[in-house]
Amino acid sequence: MKNSDSNEVAQKVKPKSTAADGLRELFIDELKDIIWAERALVKALPKMAKNSSSKNLITAIEDHIGVTETHVERLVKVLEILGESDRGKKCDAMEGLIKEGESILEDTEPGPVRDAGIISASQKIEHYEIASYGTLCAFAKTLGETEVAALLEMTLKEEKEADSKLTESAYNTINFDAAEHDMK
Numbered sequence: 001m002k003n004s005d006s007n008e009v010a011q012k013v014k015p016k017s018t019a020a021d022g023l024r025e026l027f028i029d030e031l032k033d034i035i036w037a038e039r040a041l042v043k044a045l046p047k048m049a050k051n052s053s054s055k056n057l058i059t060a061i062e063d064h065i066g067v068t069e070t071h072v073e074r075l076v077k078v079l080e081i082l083g084e085s086d087r088g089k090k091c092d093a094m095e096g097l098i099k100e101g102e103s104i105l106e107d108t109e110p111g112p113v114r115d116a117g118i119i120s121a122s123q124k125i126e127h128y129e130i131a132s133y134g135t136l137c138a139f140a141k142t143l144g145e146t147e148v149a150a151l152l153e154m155t156l157k158e159e160k161e162a163d164s165k166l167t168e169s170a171y172n173t174i175n176f177d178a179a180e181h182d183m184k
């Protein structure tokens with residue numbers, strides 16, 4: 001790709017004075033990131049439910065609001081076990097994923113097409129969470145934090161279930177209904 005950046009030499013990044021210098025510190029940083037993300041989701045999900053049309057999808061999203069609240073509580077507990085405060089740190093990735101979801105609402109008419117867009121945005125979010133919790137579980141085990149690892153593993157399992165539910169609703173009806181709109 002030719003652009004103005006292509007001539008720039010990649011630079012080594014100079015760490016900030018607060019940079020993590022061990023796996024434990026990195027682990028805590030990432031926990032603070034994901035608790036911010038989960039709290040942002042608790043606020044964002046009702047809008048997604050409100051803009052969905054399919055009953056299945058509304059139920060799936062509404063159920064996931066409760067599940068997400070549990071994830072926040074679990075993270076508060078995890079941080080407490082580790083002797084850390086539960087203050088979050090802004091997660092740029094989740095902020096971007098939520099923004100993308102909101103722009104899908106503006107870009108679609110209510111009904112099956114918007115529903116398909118909401119599923120697409122929600123699955124990107126679930127996959128981000130699955131990746132995050134997968135890494136956090138691995139870090140917890142490496143650090144010998146078995147109680148914490150067990151709590152994170154519960155959340156990881158629930159994120160995977162949420163993702164499958166969304167896939168099911170997409171494949172069972174919603175995508176077909178959305179495609180029908182193309183044929184009209």
Ligand SMILES: [Fe+2]
Pocket residue numbers: 038067068071129159
């Ligand atoms: Fe979650």
Ligand SMILES: [Fe+2]
Pocket residue numbers: 064068125126129159162
């Ligand atoms: Fe989730």
